[in-house]
Amino acid sequence: MFGIYTSFVMHTHNICFYLQSAMWQSRMELTVDQLREGSETVALQLKVQATKQESLLEGMDIVTDMNTDMIQKTEKLQIFISKIFSLVEQIGYIQQSFYDHFTTYEMIMFYIVVWWSLLSPLVSVW
Numbered sequence: 001m002f003g004i005y006t007s008f009v010m011h012t013h014n015i016c017f018y019l020q021s022a023m024w025q026s027r028m029e030l031t032v033d034q035l036r037e038g039s040e041t042v043a044l045q046l047k048v049q050a051t052k053q054e055s056l057l058e059g060m061d062i063v064t065d066m067n068t069d070m071i072q073k074t075e076k077l078q079i080f081i082s083k084i085f086s087l088v089e090q091i092g093y094i095q096q097s098f099y100d101h102f103t104t105y106e107m108i109m110f111y112i113v114v115w116w117s118l119l120s121p122l123v124s125v126w
Helices: 004-126
Strands: none
Touching: none
């Protein structure tokens, strides 16, 4: 009887082990499937992020080129404005020179006219 009991316990133990193994395998297959799906999702998200980063880098390159172009144009504009200020300054000097000369000529003409008007009666007398 002890042999039958031992055989029964061993058989029951084997059945329980088989059922536990089947449940464990089922859970592991489910877990592996979830990991695979999660990995596929992460891989897809990484591809999307890589695409976005490439677009961002291209945009940054465009902005860098635009900034470089803007800096060059700003330097050219600065040179142009300094030339304009220099030209305006030269025009101011020329204008002041004309003003000084015309003022001098006007004064000379004024004195000539005044002297002429004073001397013309005397000259007509002669």
